[in-house]
Amino acid sequence: MGLKKLVTGNWKMHGLSADLAEIEAIAARAGQYPQVDVALCVPSILIERAVRAVPGFPIGGQDVHHAVKGAHTGCTSAQMLVDAGAALTIVGHSERRDAQRERDEEVRAKAEAGLGCGLDVILCVGEPLEVREQGGAVGTVLAQLDASLPADPPKEAELAIAYEPVWAIGTGKTPTTDEIAEMHGAIRRRLVERFGTAEGEGVRILYGGSVKASNAAEIFAVPDVDGALVGGASLKAADLIPIVAAAARQPG
Ligand code: PGA
8 A cells, every 4th residue: 555654642631731741752752753654632722732842743632523613612623723733633533432422423524624624634433342243343334434434535644544443442452463454454445435546545544442562563564554543552652652663664
């Protein structure tokens, strides 16, 4: 495929002023791997300070509201993320699909809102354990994808899909490399069907769920794995940078 790998940290609800030094360390050390795109999605209240701390390094949000503005207490619009200096946002993370009951249609509207404001978007999909055990993982994820993808074909690199099996997030468990290959291949074929060859093949497909230094190399070697969305192991440069280095060692 030859897509440049993308390693994005998802800090979830972690990060205070005291952690800006860690963001600076991550950005500085990531700069030693120009063959990999690296970004950090931090709590929205930390975005502006993070952007000031690491100018030029992509900082993102973890969610965005689908509306431009309005009576949505506690929510953040795409324009607000851009205004704070964000370059990207995650949408449809399973923790939000679960706890905030976000549906595919809403995730799609969020993706379109982010792209419409010039943000890069990482759109998450993934199956729960019982679906995997019943053999329905690929069908479930493709159905999520069909209903959550933005309407328009994405322009270069602005959209990435993160395949994150719900049961692999924060658990230390990961699918086999064959299972990852099967899912990423199915996602790739669906993207090509939906958007056409050039656009569909240009969308990076990230794997997420318990990625760490010790498993990153074998995951990045799987066909159609174009990077990773990393939670727990993204909080410290010492944990994240070896993952970036593993991505850098993969032929593009
Ligand atoms: P994890 O989280 O790396 O801690 O499993 C990944 C994610 O939820 O994006």
